[in-house]
Amino acid sequence: MIKPHSKTISAIRSRLLAWYDQNARDLPWRTPPYLSEIDRQSQATNLPGAYHTLVSEAMLQQTQVATVIPYFHRFLDTFPTLKSLAQADEQQVLTLWQGLGYYRRARNLHACANVIMSEHQGQIPHTVDELLKLPGIGQYTAGAIASIAFNQPAPILDGNVIRILSRIFFITDPTDHTPIKKQLWSLAEQLVPETSGRPGDYNQSMMELGALICSPRNPNCNTCPLQKLCKAYADGSPESLPITLPKSKPRPVHHHILAIQHPSKPNTYFFEQRPSTGLWSNMYQLPTLELNHNKDFESDQLITYIQKHLKIKTKNITQLKTFKHQTTHLTITFHLHAITPTSIPTKLKPNTAWRSLTKLTDLPLSNPQQQATKCLSVQ
Numbered sequence: 001m002i003k004p005h006s007k008t009i010s011a012i013r014s015r016l017l018a019w020y021d022q023n024a025r026d027l028p029w030r031t032p033p034y035l036s037e038i039d040r041q042s043q044a045t046n047l048p049g050a051y052h053t054l055v056s057e058a059m060l061q062q063t064q065v066a067t068v069i070p071y072f073h074r075f076l077d078t079f080p081t082l083k084s085l086a087q088a089d090e091q092q093v094l095t096l097w098q099g100l101g102y103y104r105r106a107r108n109l110h111a112c113a114n115v116i117m118s119e120h121q122g123q124i125p126h127t128v129d130e131l132l133k134l135p136g137i138g139q140y141t142a143g144a145i146a147s148i149a150f151n152q153p154a155p156i157l158d159g160n161v162i163r164i165l166s167r168i169f170f171i172t173d174p175t176d177h178t179p180i181k182k183q184l185w186s187l188a189e190q191l192v193p194e195t196s197g198r199p200g201d202y203n204q205s206m207m208e209l210g211a212l213i214c215s216p217r218n219p220n221c222n223t224c225p226l227q228k229l230c231k232a233y234a235d236g237s238p239e240s241l242p243i244t245l246p247k248s249k250p251r252p253v254h255h256h257i258l259a260i261q262h263p264s265k266p267n268t269y270f271f272e273q274r275p276s277t278g279l280w281s282n283m284y285q286l287p288t289l290e291l292n293h294n295k296d297f298e299s300d301q302l303i304t305y306i307q308k309h310l311k312i313k314t315k316n317i318t319q320l321k322t323f324k325h326q327t328t329h330l331t332i333t334f335h336l337h338a339i340t341p342t343s344i345p346t347k348l349k350p351n352t353a354w355r356s357l358t359k360l361t362d363l364p365l366s367n368p369q370q371q372a373t374k375c376l377s378v379q
């Protein structure tokens with residue numbers, strides 16, 4: 001286990017905080033204009049509101065700051081308090097999240113708000129242990145909320161922190177290997193200051209240094225406050241760290257999107273809700289046949305599928321567009337087909353609807369489904 005000298009720990013803390021005081025970006029969740037009653041209480045101690053930290057941390061997972069900012073404003077305009085979020089319909093939350101991706105974060109955030117309202121009298125818990133019991137809150141997010149919103153000495157470890165620590169302490173083993181990950185958590189724990197030493201600002205300074213200076217490919221070591229302490233800089237090739245285990249390649253699959261146009265209503269298509277589990281769960285889509293293998297599909301097989309599963313008869317299928325979408329584990333080739341039905345069922349199944357393309361704003365659609373509907377709009 002790496003045990004830094006107490007002088008090294010003090011130097012890292014003081015240099016980072018001094019740099020952060022001069023260079024921290026003015027981000028909306030750091031100086032929130034939206035204040036609920038609970039948030040006003042934490043504002044009295046100059047800490048960002050816990051609700052804003054909760055929302056921003058959910059949005060910032062896997063997503064760049066610049067992308068998150070407009071979503072954060074829209075979200076807070078619609079749900080200014082934890083209570084208003086808890087009272088919202090999940091479909092409304094998903095629609096607001098549309099375009100940010102990783103929709104499980106939105107579902108968990110909504111579930112979190114409900115649990116906090118029902119089990120914690122609307123007060124976001126202060127400690128890592130209590131925060132970890134909430135839906136979708138892992139060790140990193142619990143540490144971020146406890147330290148940033150409540151000034152608790154809780155460590156955080158995300159991609160930025162891993163990169164900085166592996167460079168400063170010259171960790172040349174794969175950082176995603178479990179024993180090395182444990183070492184990194186232990187390092188983060190040793191480094192985070194006590195409450196009197198501004199643990200929230202310290203954690204944010206780490207994230208900020210990773211975002212602005214200690215970047216993955218071109219770290220700007222000449223402006224880095226930690227340069228004198230950094231072993232990878234002294235070694236001469238900091239960009240070669242961190243090392244990670246080789247990743248398995250995403251699996252290629254084919255998804256066929258069936259754009260079924262209403263026979264008598266122009267610009268109107270058939271939509272259905274996705275299942276409640278799995279990718280893009282509970283969101284809406286043009287019916288999509290997901291093939292779990294890398295083989296294409298013939299149009300007569302599609303016609304049979306449409307008839308059997310959607311009870312819609314058709315003779316013509318026109319392929320409109322093919323595009324790719326990348327997820328963590330899959331490379332999905334989407335094939336968009338235009339379908340003109342010869343007959344449609346008189347009664348709709350639950351969670352299905354005919355919708356005009358001009359009236360989709362309240363229907364949560366995944367990014368590929370939005371791409372498909374945009375393509376239909378310009379046909």
Ligand code: SF4
Nearest residue numbers: 214221224227230238
């Ligand atoms: S000196 Fe360079 S590599 Fe080391 S922490 Fe600073 S920016 Fe990163």
